[in-house]
Amino acid sequence: MFRIMSIREDDSKMVILMRNDLKMGKGKAAAQAAHAAVVCALSIKKKDPAAFDRWMLSGQTKIVLRVDSERDLFEFKAIADAQGINNAIIRDAGRTQLEPGTYTCLGLGPDESSALDKITGELKMF
């Protein structure tokens, strides 16, 4: 008698697309991902509390993937907008390392993993 543990196809997650073409230190990138995660979490909590709860209860999974340009960020944002996927693009205040106002990353979701994989499934880990 044993129970099979598996990751359900419709698990919920958040995906963060981080620009790899910028010269960000790892702490800087971590702070940008944190910005995206907070904005996306708060906005989904307001817009769709049930989706927020599903994500929190399933371990608030977050995955950080790489993109290679500002243009990529905006292309993925346009796709997310078209599909009604919660998202937030992040600009850095630019006190250190980057020019003020640099777009650094895009938070997507939280949403069903399958929906996000359709958009970002080809991207590599940051």
Next chain:
Amino acid sequence: MFRIMSIREDDSKMVILMRNDLKMGKGKAAAQAAHAAVVCALSIKKKDPAAFDRWMLSGQTKIVLRVDSERDLFEFKAIADAQGINNAIIRDAGRTQLEPGTYTCLGLGPDESSALDKITGELKMF
């Protein structure tokens, strides 16, 4: 006639202490920082909405600093607890890179910058 823009001493921020002794890739570390930021943001929003609003309005600043052991994480957590500073220690689910349940980082605040600097002012950027 001009206006002096300055960073106020009592600006609000969140500080995330990240273990530098673990073999985390930069995307993994970014996801851990994002976990800490979301947990800290949600808990301060519930416990102290005015502090949450001050932090959001002042640009939801986040700084990621390095510590070098699990023990450091817990020592800083104990200090934060003793001083009534909102905090959250993060364990990784351990699906990749780390052993399941590894303590990876500690989120502190958001709180007054001066209060956090007293605790973490000696630490280096992650």
